[in-house]
Amino acid sequence: MGKGELTKQTVLATATEIAGRLGLAGLTIGSLASQVEMSKSGLFGHFRSKEALQMEVLAYARESFVETVIHPALAAPRGERRVRTLVERWLACSLGREPGCLMVSAAAEFDDQPGPVRDQLVRDHRDLMDSVAQMFRTGISEGEFRPDADPEQFAHDLYGVMLGFFHAHRLMKDPAATSRSRRAVDALLDNARI
Amino acid sequence: MGKGELTKQTVLATATEIAGRLGLAGLTIGSLASQVEMSKSGLFGHFRSKEALQMEVLAYARESFVETVIHPALAAPRGERRVRTLVERWLACSLGREPGCLMVSAAAEFDDQPGPVRDQLVRDHRDLMDSVAQMFRTGISEGEFRPDADPEQFAHDLYGVMLGFFHAHRLMKDPAATSRSRRAVDALLDNARI
DNA sequence: CCATCTTCCGCACGATCGTTCGTTCCGTCA
DNA sequence: TGACGGAACGAACGATCGTGCGGAAGATGG
Numbered sequence: 513m514g515k516g517e518l519t520k521q522t523v524l525a526t527a528t529e530i531a532g533r534l535g536l537a538g539l540t541i542g543s544l545a546s547q548v549e550m551s552k553s554g555l556f557g558h559f560r561s562k563e564a565l566q567m568e569v570l571a572y573a574r575e576s577f578v579e580t581v582i583h584p585a586l587a588a589p590r591g592e593r594r595v596r597t598l599v600e601r602w603l604a605c606s607l608g609r610e611p612g613c614l615m616v617s618a619a620a621e622f623d624d625q626p627g628p629v630r631d632q633l634v635r636d637h638r639d640l641m642d643s644v645a646q647m648f649r650t651g652i653s654e655g656e657f658r659p660d661a662d663p664e665q666f667a668h669d670l671y672g673v674m675l676g677f678f679h680a681h682r683l684m685k686d687p688a689a690t691s692r693s694r695r696a697v698d699a700l701l702d703n704a705r706i
Numbered sequence: 707m708g709k710g711e712l713t714k715q716t717v718l719a720t721a722t723e724i725a726g727r728l729g730l731a732g733l734t735i736g737s738l739a740s741q742v743e744m745s746k747s748g749l750f751g752h753f754r755s756k757e758a759l760q761m762e763v764l765a766y767a768r769e770s771f772v773e774t775v776i777h778p779a780l781a782a783p784r785g786e787r788r789v790r791t792l793v794e795r796w797l798a799c800s801l802g803r804e805p806g807c808l809m810v811s812a813a814a815e816f817d818d819q820p821g822p823v824r825d826q827l828v829r830d831h832r833d834l835m836d837s838v839a840q841m842f843r844t845g846i847s848e849g850e851f852r853p854d855a856d857p858e859q860f861a862h863d864l865y866g867v868m869l870g871f872f873h874a875h876r877l878m879k880d881p882a883a884t885s886r887s888r889r890a891v892d893a894l895l896d897n898a899r900i
Numbered sequence: 901c902c903a904t905c906t907t908c909c910g911c912a913c914g915a916t917c918g919t920t921c922g923t924t925c926c927g928t929c930a
Numbered sequence: 931t932g933a934c935g936g937a938a939c940g941a942a943c944g945a946t947c948g949t950g951c952g953g954a955a956g957a958t959g960g
Contacts, residue, residue: 514906514957514958515906515907515956515957519907519908532818533818533819534818534819535729535731535815537729537731537732538731540946540947540948541947541948541949542946542947542948543946550908550909551908551909551910552909552948552949553908553909553910553911553949553950553951554907554908554909555908556948556949556950557906557907557908558907561948561949562947562948562949616814617814617815617817619873619877620810620811620814620815620872620873620877621729621811621814621815622877623811623873623876623877624726624727624728624876625727625728630877633877634877634878637873637877637878638878665886665889665890668870668874668886668890669867669870669890669893671870671873672866672867672868672869672870672871672873672887672890673863673866674866675866675869675870675873676862676863676865676866676869677866678814679813679814679817679831679865679866679869680862682817682818683813683816683817683824683827683828683831684828684831684832692859692862693866695859696859696862696863696866699863699893699894699897700893702897703893703896703897708936709927709936709937710936710937713937713938734916734917734918735917735918735919736916736917736918737916744938744939745938745939745940746918746919746939746940747919747920747921747938747939747940747941748937748938748939749938750918750919750920751936751937751938752937755918755919756917756918756919
């Protein structure tokens with residue numbers, strides 16, 4: 513990895529952290545530059561536009577999410593154990609610094625603003641929903657979940673629970689956010705069980 | 707109502723609509739002024755700062771939400787019917803132009819930025835959760851819901867469902883968003899029923 | 901070791917941000 | 931009718947936005 517790619521990665525790590533706090537639009541090139549102690553133009557050279565920067569930040573966050581949440585879940589035993597691993601990883605990565613939440617807040621930010629960023633967010637979310645639904649489906653074929661249960665509905669409901677968690681945790685700073693969300697997932701799984 | 711208060715109300719209506727699309731931070735005084743065909747300074751005179759404008763927009767949205775969602779629910783018969791009225795009104799006001807969603811997107815925007823706006827959002831959300839929990843409680847005392855059900859947990863779960871709805875509707879433009887969310891509420895109520 | 905290519909910088913641009921100031925307009929009441 | 935107060939205006943401010951350009955370092959490959 514050349515020097516350019518290396519600093520670019522450093523910049524993206526900081527940018528992702530800032531965007532997690534101030535949003536993708538609140539992420540500004542000037543403030544990002546001073547944060548990583550570079551000149552605006554020096555930093556700008558790595559990305560040809562602000563939109564390109566936003567797209568790369570999104571890609572960075574996505575890779576981090578897949579690595580720390582999706583992959584560990586896929587490594588767990590099929591069925592309910594896999595779903596629970598997913599949830600636990602998801603909760604953990606949101607409690608810590610890592611921003612699985614970036615894609616959530618970015619979604620709220622861009623849901624009415626057409627463009628490549630929005631399109632990417634839609635694709636990412638569709639991918640995530642597909643993954644969750646697929647995990648649920650293997651639970652059905654393992655005989656753990658009711659065969660007539662709706663995998664897409666489950667994915668949708670689970671995402672709602674996670675959104676509720678982000679809200680309770682980040683805005684309300686509710687210490688019971690984790691346990692509340694876990695209980696909600698329990699209810700979801702109870703309804704799906706055979 | 708004097709002339710000043712009248713134009714202020716006009717401005718706030720437009721401001722709330724813009725903030726629903728671009729967010730409270732994306733709401734800019736210059737663009738707002740040109741939208742209502744006023745000068746920047748003429749408009750600015752009504753609010754002594756941008757933060758004050760944001761607070762008034764929030765108040766405007768809150769009043770509109772209480773009027774079109776909360777009050778009709780309280781007018782419905784106690785218990786499950788009241789909860790369902792709340793949900794239906796909430797869904798309807800989010801499908802149309804009215805922004806019960808503003809407080810949602812504002813929450814995602816300000817969840818990491820301390821200040822009066824964030825504090826207000828926290829108060830508003832607490833009030834809403836209290837209202838929902840109270841509606842659920844009357845359902846318990848009416849004998850429709852299990853006495854050992856947790857009203858706060860129900861409020862939390864219901865809010866998660868609504869967040870999922872906003873996401874599916876606004877970002878994904880999912881035409882099944884409404885029916886999915888209704889089914890999620892059905893499940894919530896099934897679990898709470900006696 | 902030198903030529904070349906990348907990386908980064910300083911500087912500047914036009915635009916827009918929130919905000920202030922002084923002035924004009926107009927309705928209200930004496 | 932004339933004075934007064936609120937409402938709206940135009941112009942301008944310092945700051946910051948995203949974005950270009952030309953040149954100075956520094957790494958890289960022959």
